[in-house]
Amino acid sequence: MEPLTQENLDAMRGVDVRTVDPATLRDIRDVKINTELPREERILDFIRQIGNPYCYRHGKYVVKVSYADTDVTLEQRLVNYMRAKCG
Numbered sequence: 001m002e003p004l005t006q007e008n009l010d011a012m013r014g015v016d017v018r019t020v021d022p023a024t025l026r027d028i029r030d031v032k033i034n035t036e037l038p039r040e041e042r043i044l045d046f047i048r049q050i051g052n053p054y055c056y057r058h059g060k061y062v063v064k065v066s067y068a069d070t071d072v073t074l075e076q077r078l079v080n081y082m083r084a085k086c087g
Contacts, residue, residue, distance in 0.1 A: 004047065015055040017064040025057045026050050 031049045033042060050056050055064050 004044070012052040013054045013066075015052060015064070017055060017062050020055060020062060022057055022060070022062050025052065025055060025062065027057045027059065028063070029058065 026049070028050060031046060033046060035042070037045060047053050054066065055062065057063065
């Protein structure tokens with residue numbers, strides 16, 4: 001794996017989901033998260049396993065995601081969303 005630099009992260013973020021070769025992407029179903037590791041180590045381990053955290057496969061589907069620089073978790077966002085829709 002290449003060193004994790006801002007330039008490398010920008011390149012990973014810039015992958016075009018419409019033109020990327022799916023065969024070059026790793027399948028997220030193969031990633032195993034060790035919840036015993038501290039947060040920073042879990043993040044680095046996830047990136048090591050997935051290769052590109054912005055663009056990967058789930059089976060035959062190519063997935064493109066973006067991340068916000070926040071301490072709010074996805075779980076918290078989903079709970080807030082459900083409360084807003086169902087409340």
